[in-house]
Structure formats: C-alpha cells, structure tokens
Amino acid sequence: MVKLNKIYTRTGDKGTTMLGNGERRVKHDLRVDAYGTVDETNAIVGLARLHMADFAQLDDMLSDIQNDLFDLGADLSTPDTGETLSYEPLRIVASQVERLEQQIDRLNADLEPLKSFILPGGSAASAYLHHARTVSRRAERLITALAALEEENISPQAIQYTNRLSDFFFVAARWTNDKGREDILWVPGKTR
Secondary structure (H helix, E strand, O other): OOOOOOOOOOOOOOOEEEOOOOOEEEOOOHHHHHHHHHHHHHHHHHHHHOOOOOOHHHHHHHHHHHHHHHHHHHHHHOOOOOOOOOOOOOOOOHHHHHHHHHHHHHHHOOOOOOOOOEEOOOOHHHHHHHHHHHHHHHHHHHHHHHHOOOOOOOOHHHHHHHHHHHHHHHHHHHHHOOOOOOOEEOOOOOOO
C-alpha cells in the first residue's frame, strides 16, 4: 500500500530522484524520462475522460488504462537488476496486453476501413485521444531507447503494452468521432 503523508521531501533538490529499488538517478535520466512520459500520457487520458459522457463503455476501458499506466510507471521505475528486493516489483503482464488487443478489436469492428490518413481532431474526446496517442508514442520511443541500453532491462510486456496503447488511442479517437464518420481526412497537397 502506498502512503503519502508528506508531499515534499527535499531529497530531489540536487536534481536526483529515487527509483523503486532505492537507487538514485538524475531527473533527466532516460528511465525517469520514460516513466515521466507514461505519467504525462495518463494525465491526458484523464482529460479525455472528461468528454466520455456519451461513451460509458470506452470510459470504462480508459479507467482500466489509467490504472495500467500506473502499473507501467511502477514497472519502469523499478529496474530489473537481478538483485533480490524486499518486495515483488509490479510488472506489466501478458494479460494486460491481451485485454488491450481485445478492446482495440472490439472498437475497430464498428469502424469503416480507412482510405486516407486522418487529421487529429473532430470531437473534443477524439482530439484528446489523439493527443494521448502521440504522447504514448513518445513514451514508447523512450522505453525502447532504454531497452536498447545493455545495462537496462525492460520487460517485453512493457514494450508490447506501450505499442498497443497508441493503437488503442487511434481506434478510440476514431470511434468517438461517430465511429469514424466525423473523422477529418488528410487531403495531400490541399494547401499548395
């Protein structure tokens, strides 16, 4: 259980932060940037959920995703160094990836196939979901860059989940645009 009885600790005043395993790293460390960007994605999902009054099914999915994003942040903030910890670190698991795939398939079944790229926007819900998509893609780039470092271990499930997440946001953005009928299509060269 998490207990936060004091919000500021002053331990980061010199530009470092503590990871889940007790290790201190600079705040601009790639690992910290990765889980910070996951947190940023979560905040945008919170904004998108303000526009889900007509989409209860999708709002439930987004609620699960917000919880998963905290799981992902916990996973990333506790490096797998092979050392024994006094607790079992939280990790993204295959069932979370599978659930996301099922939700993507469920929403996508209602959409017509795309014949053009689409511009982010349409409804407010769609715009926020597109914003979440782009930030989750940035998180994915940071996570895969971290995984490419020999001294850093990132679970395959964390990478898979993040990859599926941006796909989910894309499909959900279209779904909230009257199941794609209100999507704004890209017109190549339109303003030449």
